[in-house]
Amino acid sequence: MLILSKTAGVFSKPARRKTYEFLRIFNFHSGKPFLHKLVLGIETSCDDTAAAVVDETGNVLGEAIHSQTEVHLKTGGIVPSVAQQLHRENIQRIVQEALSSSKVCPSELSAVATTIKPGLALSLGVGLSFSLHLVDQLKKPFIPIHHMEAHALTIRLLNKVDFPFLVLLISGGHCLLALVRGVSDFLLLGKSLDIAPGDMLDKVARRLSLIKHPECSTMSGGKAIEHLAKQGNKLHFDIKPPMQRAKNCDFSFSGLQHVVDRIITQKEKEEGIQKGEILASAAHIAAAVQHATACHIAKRTHRAILFCKQRRLLSPSNAVLVVSGGVASNLYIRKALEIVTNATECTLLCPPPRLCTDNGIMIAWNGIERLRAGVGVLHNTEGIRYEPKCPLGVDVSEEVGEAAIKVPRLKMDI
Ligand code: KG4
Numbered sequence: 078m079l080i081l082s083k084t085a086g087v088f089s090k091p092a093r094r095k096t097y098e099f100l101r102i103f104n105f106h107s108g109k110p111f112l113h114k115l116v117l118g119i120e121t122s123c124d125d126t127a128a129a130v131v132d133e134t135g136n137v138l139g140e141a142i143h144s145q146t147e148v149h150l151k152t153g154g155i156v157p158s159v160a161q162q163l164h165r166e167n168i169q170r171i172v173q174e175a176l177s178s179s180k181v182c183p184s185e186l187s188a189v190a191t192t193i194k195p196g197l198a199l200s201l202g203v204g205l206s207f208s209l210h211l212v213d214q215l216k217k218p219f220i221p222i223h224h225m226e227a228h229a230l231t232i233r234l235l236n237k238v239d240f241p242f243l244v245l246l247i248s249g250g251h252c253l254l255a256l257v258r259g260v261s262d263f264l265l266l267g268k269s270l271d272i273a274p275g276d277m278l279d280k281v282a283r284r285l286s287l288i289k290h291p292e293c294s295t296m297s298g299g300k301a302i303e304h305l306a307k308q309g310n311k312l313h314f315d316i317k318p319p320m321q322r323a324k325n326c327d328f329s330f331s332g333l334q335h336v337v338d339r340i341i342t343q344k345e346k347e348e349g350i351q352k353g354e355i356l357a358s359a360a361h362i363a364a365a366v367q368h369a370t371a372c373h374i375a376k377r378t379h380r381a382i383l384f385c386k387q388r389r390l391l392s393p394s395n396a397v398l399v400v401s402g403g404v405a406s407n408l409y410i411r412k413a414l415e416i417v418t419n420a421t422e423c424t425l426l427c428p429p430p431r432l433c434t435d436n437g438i439m440i441a442w443n444g445i446e447r448l449r450a451g452v453g454v455l456h457n458t459e460g461i462r463y464e465p466k467c468p469l470g471v472d473v474s475e476e477v478g479e480a481a482i483k484v485p486r487l488k489m490d491i
Pocket residue numbers: 123247248249250251274275276278279297298299300303402403404405406407408433434435
Protein backbone atom coordinates (compact mmCIF):
# COMPACT_ATOMS: atom_id res chain seq x y z
CA MET A 78 0.00 0.00 0.00
CA LEU A 79 2.83 2.30 0.98
CA ILE A 80 4.58 1.62 -2.31
CA LEU A 81 1.40 2.27 -4.25
CA SER A 82 0.88 5.67 -2.72
CA LYS A 83 4.56 6.53 -3.16
CA THR A 84 4.40 5.61 -6.81
CA ALA A 85 1.19 7.54 -7.24
CA GLY A 86 2.91 10.50 -5.65
CA VAL A 87 5.77 10.44 -8.10
CA PHE A 88 3.32 10.33 -10.97
CA SER A 89 0.81 12.83 -9.68
CA LYS A 90 1.58 15.43 -12.35
CA PRO A 91 1.31 13.61 -15.67
CA ALA A 92 -2.01 12.98 -17.35
CA ARG A 93 -4.19 10.28 -15.77
CA ARG A 94 -3.80 8.00 -18.74
CA LYS A 95 -0.01 8.09 -18.40
CA THR A 96 -0.24 7.12 -14.75
CA TYR A 97 -2.66 4.36 -15.61
CA GLU A 98 -0.25 3.06 -18.24
CA PHE A 99 2.57 3.20 -15.75
CA LEU A 100 0.59 1.29 -13.16
CA ARG A 101 -0.36 -1.33 -15.71
CA ILE A 102 3.23 -2.14 -16.48
CA PHE A 103 4.20 -2.37 -12.84
CA ASN A 104 3.36 -5.41 -10.80
CA PHE A 105 3.06 -5.07 -7.08
CA HIS A 106 4.33 -8.34 -5.86
CA SER A 107 5.12 -9.10 -2.20
CA GLY A 108 5.18 -5.39 -1.59
CA LYS A 109 8.02 -4.83 -4.08
CA PRO A 110 7.41 -3.26 -7.46
CA PHE A 111 9.14 -4.74 -10.49
CA LEU A 112 9.08 -3.66 -14.05
CA HIS A 113 6.86 -5.94 -16.08
CA LYS A 114 8.66 -6.51 -19.37
CA LEU A 115 6.48 -6.72 -22.46
CA VAL A 116 7.80 -7.87 -25.82
CA LEU A 117 6.21 -7.89 -29.25
CA GLY A 118 7.51 -10.86 -31.26
CA ILE A 119 7.36 -11.03 -35.06
CA GLU A 120 7.97 -14.18 -37.14
CA THR A 121 8.19 -14.38 -40.93
CA SER A 122 11.07 -16.80 -41.52
CA CYS A 123 9.13 -19.29 -43.61
CA ASP A 124 5.44 -19.52 -44.47
CA ASP A 125 3.72 -18.16 -41.38
CA THR A 126 3.22 -14.48 -40.65
CA ALA A 127 2.91 -14.42 -36.88
CA ALA A 128 3.04 -11.93 -34.04
CA ALA A 129 2.45 -12.00 -30.29
CA VAL A 130 2.80 -9.93 -27.16
CA VAL A 131 4.19 -11.81 -24.18
CA ASP A 132 5.08 -10.59 -20.70
CA GLU A 133 8.00 -11.70 -18.60
CA THR A 134 5.96 -14.17 -16.57
CA GLY A 135 5.08 -15.99 -19.78
CA ASN A 136 1.56 -14.62 -20.12
CA VAL A 137 0.51 -14.45 -23.74
CA LEU A 138 -1.39 -11.17 -23.88
CA GLY A 139 -2.21 -11.27 -27.57
CA GLU A 140 -1.36 -13.20 -30.69
CA ALA A 141 -2.22 -13.49 -34.35
CA ILE A 142 -1.09 -15.74 -37.16
CA HIS A 143 -1.64 -16.02 -40.87
CA SER A 144 -0.67 -19.42 -42.24
CA GLN A 145 0.20 -19.86 -45.91
CA THR A 146 0.01 -23.69 -45.74
CA GLU A 147 -3.08 -23.97 -47.92
CA VAL A 148 -1.56 -21.88 -50.73
CA HIS A 149 1.70 -23.83 -50.67
CA LEU A 150 -0.10 -27.19 -50.54
CA LYS A 151 -1.65 -26.32 -53.90
CA THR A 152 1.69 -25.46 -55.51
CA GLY A 153 3.30 -28.59 -54.04
CA GLY A 154 5.83 -26.65 -51.96
CA ILE A 155 6.81 -23.16 -50.90
CA VAL A 156 7.49 -20.70 -53.73
CA PRO A 157 9.65 -18.02 -52.01
CA SER A 158 8.29 -15.08 -54.02
CA VAL A 159 4.71 -16.15 -53.22
CA ALA A 160 5.61 -16.46 -49.53
CA GLN A 161 7.16 -12.98 -49.62
CA GLN A 162 4.08 -11.46 -51.23
CA LEU A 163 1.77 -13.08 -48.67
CA HIS A 164 3.95 -11.86 -45.77
CA ARG A 165 3.82 -8.34 -47.26
CA GLU A 166 0.04 -8.49 -47.56
CA ASN A 167 -0.48 -9.70 -44.00
CA ILE A 168 2.22 -8.42 -41.70
CA GLN A 169 0.68 -5.08 -40.80
CA ARG A 170 -2.70 -6.65 -40.02
CA ILE A 171 -1.20 -9.51 -38.01
CA VAL A 172 0.95 -7.22 -35.85
CA GLN A 173 -2.00 -4.90 -35.35
CA GLU A 174 -4.23 -7.83 -34.34
CA ALA A 175 -1.68 -9.16 -31.85
CA LEU A 176 -1.30 -5.70 -30.30
CA SER A 177 -5.04 -4.94 -30.20
CA SER A 178 -5.94 -8.26 -28.64
CA SER A 179 -3.21 -7.78 -26.03
CA LYS A 180 -4.65 -4.38 -25.06
CA VAL A 181 -1.05 -3.22 -24.79
CA CYS A 182 -0.30 0.23 -26.10
CA PRO A 183 2.82 0.15 -28.34
CA SER A 184 4.44 2.72 -26.08
CA GLU A 185 4.27 0.19 -23.23
CA LEU A 186 6.42 -2.34 -25.07
CA SER A 187 9.88 -2.98 -23.66
CA ALA A 188 11.21 -4.13 -27.03
CA VAL A 189 10.37 -5.66 -30.42
CA ALA A 190 11.88 -9.09 -31.16
CA THR A 191 11.97 -10.42 -34.72
CA THR A 192 13.31 -13.55 -36.42
CA ILE A 193 16.26 -12.51 -38.60
CA LYS A 194 17.89 -15.97 -39.10
CA PRO A 195 17.84 -18.65 -40.48
CA GLY A 196 15.05 -18.94 -43.05
CA LEU A 197 13.95 -17.94 -46.51
CA ALA A 198 15.71 -14.72 -47.51
CA LEU A 199 12.63 -13.15 -49.08
CA SER A 200 10.46 -14.01 -46.09
CA LEU A 201 12.97 -12.87 -43.45
CA GLY A 202 13.35 -9.59 -45.31
CA VAL A 203 9.67 -8.68 -44.91
CA GLY A 204 9.69 -9.18 -41.12
CA LEU A 205 12.98 -7.39 -40.67
CA SER A 206 12.17 -4.27 -42.67
CA PHE A 207 8.72 -3.99 -41.06
CA SER A 208 10.30 -4.33 -37.59
CA LEU A 209 13.06 -1.81 -38.27
CA HIS A 210 10.46 0.78 -39.27
CA LEU A 211 8.43 -0.05 -36.19
CA VAL A 212 11.29 0.29 -33.68
CA ASP A 213 12.36 3.47 -35.38
CA GLN A 214 8.88 4.94 -34.98
CA LEU A 215 8.37 3.70 -31.44
CA LYS A 216 11.94 4.40 -30.32
CA LYS A 217 12.16 0.94 -28.78
CA PRO A 218 15.05 -1.53 -28.53
CA PHE A 219 15.26 -4.27 -31.16
CA ILE A 220 16.07 -7.91 -30.38
CA PRO A 221 17.14 -9.99 -33.41
CA ILE A 222 16.08 -13.60 -32.96
CA HIS A 223 17.56 -16.90 -34.15
CA HIS A 224 14.54 -18.99 -35.15
CA MET A 225 15.95 -22.24 -33.71
CA GLU A 226 16.92 -20.61 -30.43
CA ALA A 227 13.30 -19.49 -30.13
CA HIS A 228 11.98 -23.03 -30.79
CA ALA A 229 14.40 -24.39 -28.18
CA LEU A 230 13.48 -21.91 -25.43
CA THR A 231 9.68 -22.07 -25.88
CA ILE A 232 9.38 -24.81 -23.27
CA ARG A 233 10.57 -22.39 -20.56
CA LEU A 234 7.48 -20.27 -21.14
CA LEU A 235 5.38 -23.23 -20.01
CA ASN A 236 7.48 -25.29 -17.62
CA LYS A 237 10.18 -24.60 -15.12
CA VAL A 238 13.08 -26.06 -17.09
CA ASP A 239 16.54 -25.05 -15.92
CA PHE A 240 19.65 -25.00 -18.09
CA PRO A 241 21.19 -27.23 -19.26
CA PHE A 242 18.70 -29.36 -21.18
CA LEU A 243 18.76 -31.29 -24.42
CA VAL A 244 16.61 -30.22 -27.34
CA LEU A 245 15.53 -32.08 -30.47
CA LEU A 246 14.04 -29.84 -33.16
CA ILE A 247 12.28 -31.65 -35.97
CA SER A 248 10.15 -29.90 -38.57
CA GLY A 249 9.83 -29.25 -42.28
CA GLY A 250 12.91 -27.05 -42.34
CA HIS A 251 14.89 -28.11 -39.29
CA CYS A 252 16.46 -31.16 -37.80
CA LEU A 253 18.96 -30.83 -35.00
CA LEU A 254 19.98 -32.02 -31.58
CA ALA A 255 21.52 -29.46 -29.26
CA LEU A 256 22.45 -28.97 -25.65
CA VAL A 257 20.98 -25.73 -24.34
CA ARG A 258 23.36 -24.33 -21.72
CA GLY A 259 21.94 -20.81 -21.57
CA VAL A 260 19.74 -18.33 -23.42
CA SER A 261 22.23 -18.01 -26.26
CA ASP A 262 24.65 -20.78 -25.34
CA PHE A 263 24.13 -23.91 -27.44
CA LEU A 264 26.24 -26.97 -28.27
CA LEU A 265 25.17 -28.46 -31.58
CA LEU A 266 25.45 -32.25 -31.23
CA GLY A 267 24.01 -33.28 -34.59
CA LYS A 268 21.93 -32.13 -37.55
CA SER A 269 20.50 -33.45 -40.77
CA LEU A 270 23.10 -33.86 -43.49
CA ASP A 271 20.42 -33.36 -46.14
CA ILE A 272 16.72 -32.66 -45.71
CA ALA A 273 14.57 -32.38 -42.59
CA PRO A 274 12.12 -35.16 -41.58
CA GLY A 275 9.05 -33.01 -42.24
CA ASP A 276 10.33 -32.20 -45.71
CA MET A 277 10.82 -35.92 -46.40
CA LEU A 278 7.33 -36.78 -45.11
CA ASP A 279 5.87 -33.95 -47.20
CA LYS A 280 7.62 -35.33 -50.31
CA VAL A 281 6.43 -38.87 -49.63
CA ALA A 282 2.88 -37.60 -49.06
CA ARG A 283 3.02 -35.71 -52.37
CA ARG A 284 4.38 -38.74 -54.19
CA LEU A 285 1.49 -40.76 -52.72
CA SER A 286 -0.92 -37.99 -53.86
CA LEU A 287 -2.45 -37.90 -50.39
CA ILE A 288 -3.94 -34.51 -51.17
CA LYS A 289 -6.45 -36.48 -53.26
CA HIS A 290 -7.19 -38.83 -50.38
CA PRO A 291 -10.62 -37.92 -48.93
CA GLU A 292 -9.39 -38.19 -45.34
CA CYS A 293 -6.15 -36.26 -45.82
CA SER A 294 -6.85 -33.52 -48.34
CA THR A 295 -6.43 -30.61 -45.91
CA MET A 296 -3.59 -32.09 -43.86
CA SER A 297 0.13 -31.28 -44.06
CA GLY A 298 2.19 -34.14 -45.51
CA GLY A 299 3.48 -35.30 -42.12
CA LYS A 300 0.04 -35.25 -40.55
CA ALA A 301 -1.41 -37.16 -43.51
CA ILE A 302 1.29 -39.84 -43.14
CA GLU A 303 0.55 -40.16 -39.41
CA HIS A 304 -3.18 -40.41 -40.07
CA LEU A 305 -2.87 -43.02 -42.81
CA ALA A 306 -0.20 -45.02 -40.97
CA LYS A 307 -2.79 -45.93 -38.32
CA GLN A 308 -4.61 -47.98 -40.97
CA GLY A 309 -1.44 -49.68 -42.25
CA ASN A 310 0.99 -52.40 -41.23
CA LYS A 311 4.53 -51.12 -40.67
CA LEU A 312 5.98 -54.59 -41.29
CA HIS A 313 4.45 -54.85 -44.76
CA PHE A 314 7.55 -53.19 -46.20
CA ASP A 315 11.06 -53.57 -44.84
CA ILE A 316 12.36 -49.99 -44.75
CA LYS A 317 15.60 -49.74 -42.78
CA PRO A 318 16.33 -46.62 -40.72
CA PRO A 319 19.21 -44.65 -42.28
CA MET A 320 22.83 -44.29 -41.04
CA GLN A 321 22.77 -47.36 -38.82
CA ARG A 322 26.56 -47.67 -38.85
CA ALA A 323 27.43 -44.01 -38.26
CA LYS A 324 28.00 -43.64 -34.51
CA ASN A 325 27.18 -39.93 -34.37
CA CYS A 326 24.07 -37.82 -33.82
CA ASP A 327 23.63 -36.63 -37.39
CA PHE A 328 20.52 -37.44 -39.39
CA SER A 329 19.71 -38.17 -43.02
CA PHE A 330 16.31 -38.39 -44.67
CA SER A 331 16.84 -38.09 -48.42
CA GLY A 332 17.95 -41.74 -48.75
CA LEU A 333 14.76 -42.80 -47.01
CA GLN A 334 12.78 -40.65 -49.42
CA HIS A 335 14.40 -42.35 -52.44
CA VAL A 336 13.82 -45.84 -51.02
CA VAL A 337 10.14 -45.01 -50.54
CA ASP A 338 10.00 -43.47 -54.00
CA ARG A 339 11.25 -46.73 -55.51
CA ILE A 340 8.72 -48.75 -53.51
CA ILE A 341 5.91 -46.50 -54.74
CA THR A 342 7.01 -46.81 -58.39
CA GLN A 343 7.19 -50.60 -58.02
CA LYS A 344 3.75 -50.76 -56.38
CA GLU A 345 2.23 -48.54 -59.10
CA LYS A 346 3.40 -51.10 -61.64
CA GLU A 347 2.10 -54.03 -59.59
CA GLU A 348 -1.28 -52.41 -58.91
CA GLY A 349 -1.50 -51.19 -62.49
CA ILE A 350 -2.18 -47.56 -61.60
CA GLN A 351 -0.82 -44.26 -62.88
CA LYS A 352 1.37 -41.84 -60.96
CA GLY A 353 -1.06 -39.49 -59.19
CA GLU A 354 -3.61 -42.15 -58.27
CA ILE A 355 -3.86 -43.49 -54.74
CA LEU A 356 -2.19 -46.85 -54.12
CA ALA A 357 -4.09 -49.58 -52.28
CA SER A 358 -0.90 -50.07 -50.25
CA ALA A 359 -0.53 -46.35 -49.37
CA ALA A 360 -1.34 -46.92 -45.69
CA HIS A 361 1.31 -49.70 -45.37
CA ILE A 362 3.88 -47.42 -47.00
CA ALA A 363 2.92 -44.58 -44.63
CA ALA A 364 3.25 -46.90 -41.61
CA ALA A 365 6.64 -48.24 -42.72
CA VAL A 366 8.16 -44.84 -43.49
CA GLN A 367 6.86 -43.38 -40.24
CA HIS A 368 8.35 -46.30 -38.31
CA ALA A 369 11.76 -45.96 -39.99
CA THR A 370 11.70 -42.19 -39.33
CA ALA A 371 10.78 -42.70 -35.67
CA CYS A 372 13.53 -45.33 -35.17
CA HIS A 373 16.15 -43.11 -36.83
CA ILE A 374 15.22 -40.05 -34.74
CA ALA A 375 15.03 -42.14 -31.55
CA LYS A 376 18.45 -43.72 -32.05
CA ARG A 377 20.27 -40.41 -32.71
CA THR A 378 18.55 -38.87 -29.68
CA HIS A 379 19.46 -41.86 -27.52
CA ARG A 380 23.12 -41.40 -28.47
CA ALA A 381 22.95 -37.66 -27.70
CA ILE A 382 21.59 -38.41 -24.21
CA LEU A 383 24.34 -40.98 -23.58
CA PHE A 384 27.01 -38.55 -24.85
CA CYS A 385 25.77 -35.75 -22.58
CA LYS A 386 25.57 -38.06 -19.58
CA GLN A 387 29.02 -39.50 -20.25
CA ARG A 388 30.52 -35.98 -20.44
CA ARG A 389 28.46 -34.80 -17.46
CA LEU A 390 26.82 -32.16 -19.62
CA LEU A 391 23.37 -33.04 -18.32
CA SER A 392 22.26 -33.51 -14.74
CA PRO A 393 22.52 -37.27 -13.97
CA SER A 394 19.41 -37.15 -11.78
CA ASN A 395 17.29 -34.59 -13.62
CA ALA A 396 18.07 -34.77 -17.34
CA VAL A 397 15.45 -33.20 -19.59
CA LEU A 398 14.83 -33.78 -23.30
CA VAL A 399 12.68 -31.18 -25.02
CA VAL A 400 11.20 -32.05 -28.41
CA SER A 401 9.72 -29.38 -30.63
CA GLY A 402 8.97 -28.45 -34.26
CA GLY A 403 6.06 -29.50 -36.47
CA VAL A 404 7.11 -33.17 -36.59
CA ALA A 405 7.11 -33.28 -32.77
CA SER A 406 3.31 -33.32 -32.89
CA ASN A 407 3.54 -36.83 -34.37
CA LEU A 408 2.41 -39.14 -31.56
CA TYR A 409 4.12 -42.21 -33.02
CA ILE A 410 7.49 -40.42 -33.03
CA ARG A 411 6.82 -39.13 -29.53
CA LYS A 412 6.19 -42.68 -28.33
CA ALA A 413 9.52 -43.80 -29.81
CA LEU A 414 11.21 -40.96 -27.93
CA GLU A 415 9.36 -41.93 -24.76
CA ILE A 416 10.90 -45.40 -25.01
CA VAL A 417 14.33 -43.73 -25.17
CA THR A 418 13.72 -41.35 -22.26
CA ASN A 419 12.29 -44.15 -20.11
CA ALA A 420 15.37 -46.28 -20.78
CA THR A 421 17.74 -43.41 -19.97
CA GLU A 422 15.76 -41.99 -17.03
CA CYS A 423 15.18 -38.63 -18.67
CA THR A 424 12.13 -36.42 -18.59
CA LEU A 425 10.53 -35.87 -21.99
CA LEU A 426 8.82 -32.52 -22.53
CA CYS A 427 7.00 -31.29 -25.65
CA PRO A 428 5.27 -27.94 -26.02
CA PRO A 429 1.64 -28.23 -27.18
CA PRO A 430 1.29 -28.53 -30.98
CA ARG A 431 0.44 -24.83 -31.54
CA LEU A 432 3.73 -23.88 -29.87
CA CYS A 433 5.70 -26.64 -31.64
CA THR A 434 5.01 -25.10 -35.05
CA ASP A 435 6.11 -21.62 -36.06
CA ASN A 436 4.40 -18.86 -34.07
CA GLY A 437 4.92 -15.35 -32.76
CA ILE A 438 4.79 -16.36 -29.09
CA MET A 439 8.13 -18.17 -29.21
CA ILE A 440 9.78 -15.11 -30.75
CA ALA A 441 8.35 -12.75 -28.14
CA TRP A 442 9.35 -15.17 -25.37
CA ASN A 443 12.89 -15.39 -26.77
CA GLY A 444 12.89 -11.58 -26.59
CA ILE A 445 11.89 -11.76 -22.92
CA GLU A 446 14.64 -14.32 -22.23
CA ARG A 447 17.21 -12.09 -23.92
CA LEU A 448 15.99 -8.97 -22.10
CA ARG A 449 16.25 -10.77 -18.77
CA ALA A 450 19.71 -12.10 -19.56
CA GLY A 451 20.77 -8.76 -21.05
CA VAL A 452 22.06 -10.31 -24.27
CA GLY A 453 21.49 -9.09 -27.81
CA VAL A 454 19.24 -6.12 -27.03
CA LEU A 455 20.02 -3.44 -29.62
CA HIS A 456 19.46 0.26 -29.23
CA ASN A 457 21.00 0.96 -32.61
CA THR A 458 19.90 -1.17 -35.57
CA GLU A 459 22.41 0.13 -38.09
CA GLY A 460 23.96 -2.65 -40.16
CA ILE A 461 21.41 -5.30 -39.09
CA ARG A 462 20.91 -7.87 -41.86
CA TYR A 463 18.92 -11.07 -42.13
CA GLU A 464 20.87 -14.32 -42.52
CA PRO A 465 19.18 -17.12 -44.50
CA LYS A 466 21.76 -19.62 -43.23
CA CYS A 467 23.00 -19.54 -39.67
CA PRO A 468 24.12 -22.52 -37.59
CA LEU A 469 22.99 -22.78 -33.99
CA GLY A 470 25.70 -22.54 -31.32
CA VAL A 471 29.05 -24.30 -31.24
CA ASP A 472 29.18 -27.34 -33.49
CA VAL A 473 30.59 -30.32 -31.53
CA SER A 474 29.13 -32.97 -33.83
CA GLU A 475 32.60 -34.22 -34.83
CA GLU A 476 33.52 -34.77 -31.20
CA VAL A 477 30.26 -36.67 -30.75
CA GLY A 478 31.17 -38.87 -33.73
CA GLU A 479 34.67 -39.47 -32.37
CA ALA A 480 33.19 -40.66 -29.07
CA ALA A 481 31.50 -43.38 -31.20
CA ILE A 482 29.01 -44.29 -28.50
CA LYS A 483 27.30 -47.60 -29.08
CA VAL A 484 23.61 -47.31 -28.39
CA PRO A 485 21.99 -50.31 -26.67
CA ARG A 486 19.22 -51.83 -28.78
CA LEU A 487 15.76 -50.88 -27.56
CA LYS A 488 12.58 -52.73 -28.45
CA MET A 489 10.57 -50.24 -30.49
CA ASP A 490 7.16 -51.60 -29.57
CA ILE A 491 5.09 -48.60 -30.53
O1 KG4 B 1 7.43 -26.34 -37.51
P1 KG4 B 1 6.64 -26.32 -38.77
O2 KG4 B 1 5.25 -25.76 -38.72
O3 KG4 B 1 7.35 -25.50 -39.89
C1 KG4 B 1 8.66 -25.66 -40.24
O4 KG4 B 1 8.93 -26.56 -41.03
O5 KG4 B 1 9.46 -24.86 -39.74
O6 KG4 B 1 6.62 -27.82 -39.30
C2 KG4 B 1 5.94 -28.19 -40.47
C3 KG4 B 1 6.33 -29.61 -40.78
C4 KG4 B 1 5.78 -30.08 -42.12
O7 KG4 B 1 6.80 -30.72 -42.83
C5 KG4 B 1 4.69 -31.07 -41.71
O8 KG4 B 1 4.50 -32.09 -42.65
C6 KG4 B 1 5.24 -31.61 -40.41
O9 KG4 B 1 5.84 -30.50 -39.77
N1 KG4 B 1 4.19 -32.15 -39.56
C7 KG4 B 1 4.14 -33.43 -39.16
C8 KG4 B 1 2.95 -33.58 -38.42
N2 KG4 B 1 2.32 -32.38 -38.39
C9 KG4 B 1 3.09 -31.51 -39.10
N3 KG4 B 1 4.99 -34.45 -39.37
C10 KG4 B 1 4.67 -35.63 -38.83
N4 KG4 B 1 3.55 -35.85 -38.11
C11 KG4 B 1 2.66 -34.87 -37.87
N5 KG4 B 1 1.56 -35.09 -37.15
